[in-house]
Amino acid sequence: MDADLYDAAARERLVPEPPKRVAAPERTAFERDRARVVHAAASRRLAAKTQVVGPQTDDFVRNRLTHSLEVAQVARDLARALGCQPDVCETAALAHDLGHPPFGHNGERVLAELSSGCGGFEGNAQTLRLLTRLEAKTFDPAGRSVGLNLTRATLDACTKYPWPRSAASEPTGVHADGSPRVVVKFGVYDDDRPVFDWMRAGVEGTAQEQAQCLEAQVMDLADDVAYSVHDVEDGVVAGRIDLSRIDRPAAWQTVRDWYLPDAGDDLLDEVLDDLAAVAGWPESAYDGTRRAQAALKNLTSDLIGRFCGSAQEATFAASDGPFVRYAASLVVPERTRLEIAVLKGIAAHYVMRADDRVAAMERQRGLLAELVAALLERGPDALDRAFADDWKEAPDDAGRRRAVIDQVASLTDASAVARHARLT
Incomplete structure (x- = not known):
């Protein structure tokens, strides 16, 4: 599949490398990319970085590393179903949060304010900087670090916002951790433009200049799906959310405040009713028994399958493919986006708006x-x-x-x- 759908330009590295014959059969270029991200020091640090609440607060709660592993699994399965390169999508998912500073988006806000005079700060732009400079593995002939020296296709898949700070729109809404979006979203600092321009060769100057490649779209949806489902799961286990007794008027106000400003109660009621019809949706409060644990885990699996399955079906209906790079786009039905937003809103209402968390931030x-x-x-x-x-x-x-x-x-x-x- 790599040779047929991913050409030499997609597999190219900024600094050419001879193939390594350390195993039989020889690993593909994209398998080597994945290994480099897995073994990166920045990946290990994710285990001690905040996802929604601090990693030291509870043995169960997710941190940035466990979240990234879950996003990677969702992305790999969706990529395989669509027919694009699973290793590229999985690597992008493993790398998507590497640039996040301490305390998640809350820390990102501070660094953005303090770096306004030196090019700004944004977690995704920092990810590109880390992959192409700070996490040193390879050097160019001039003696400069080129980071992990990943392939063009993998680096492009890691780029959630393929534009510089000067082209960014004003931020709106909130992040998944509940912090307000005050940081403009962009994917490259000005002094990292050379590698960005190399990565986007053939795209800049076209109608797709600011478009994500399909593999980045897969990573982006996998991220959205994972935290919408898993934040609710964390809240249920922590005793903050009872899915059998949602205070709908209060939760819907949070949904409107954070995600869907124009959504009425009737629409949100309808969306939640559809979700509650999923097999395994609880009819009583979580009690911590193994049966309850199993039911909750099966519910999260079913919801992930529901969201990814709807995107796969809609994507196939919209195009004949191939579903790689810029040959097609991922299609996410509006109903699926609404269901994801409702889950995020429920978690936001019961977890992110807690007074103790606001003071800690x-x-x-x-x-x-x-x-x-x-x-x-x-x-x-x-x-x-x-x-x-x-x-x-x-x-x-x-x-x-x-x-x-x-x-x-x-x-x-x-x-x-x-x-x-x-x-x-």
């Missing part, structure tokens, strides 16, 4: 702002060696601030707290 923002200030004052002596080298090589204050932002973005929640305590 405010403390996190203050901590990160103080940490950035302390590192800027202390300079390279307070940075890890790689970022200290970036500081010393920077031509101006903007470059030095970028080195500090890169350092802070690389930290886990716990290491950010520890470094803040040590420096302040």
Whole structure:
């Protein structure tokens, strides 16, 4: 399938590499991409980064790593069903959150404010920077790091927002973790444009200039599906959500505030009624028994299958394919989008709007702002060696601030707290 549907340009790397004959049969270029992301230090750090609530709060709650693994499984299955490259979609899913700083979107908000003079900050743009520069594995002939040196198709699949900051729209709504969208969404910093332009060769200047490739669309839907279902699952197990007794008027107000401003109660009632008709939807409160655990797990599986199946069916109905790169687009029915939004709204109402969580998020923002200030004052002596080298090589204050932002973005929640305590 790779040779037939993914041409030499899709498999090309920024720095050419000879094939490695370390196993039989030889791995494909896309299998090697996946392995590089799995073994990246940035992937390991996701285990200690906030998904919705802090990873230290509960043994069950999801962190960024477990979320990414679940997104990867959904993306791989959907890719296989559509006929595109499963390894490309899975790798994009594994990598999609690598650029997130400590404390998730809450931390992203702080870093965006503090980096406005050096190109801004955005988690997806930081992912591209990490994959093509910061997570060093390969160097170009001039001695510059090109990061993991992934193939063009894989890098493109990792790009959720394929445009620079200057082309970004004003943010609206909220993130999955409940924080307001105050950060403009874009996929590349200005000083990373050379690799971005290489990656998008053949797309820029066309009608698809700001379009996601199909594999990125698969990753994006898998992310949406995973957190809509799993946030509800986490809330049920934590005792915050009882799916058998949803306070509909209050929950629908949250849905409107966060996701569907024009949706009326009658429509949202109808959508929830359809979801509640799914086999396994609970008729009583979760009690923690193994039978209840099994029922909840089967419900999450059925909902994921429902959402992905509807997208697959609609995509096949809209095009004959092939369903790769820019030859076709993923189609997600409006009803499916409504069902996903209702689940996200239920989780938002019962979990994200809790007073204790809002207060914790405010403390996190203050901590990160103080940490950035302390590192800027202390300079390279307070940075890890790689970022200290970036500081010393920077031509101006903007470059030095970028080195500090890169350092802070690389930290886990716990290491950010520890470094803040040590420096302040």
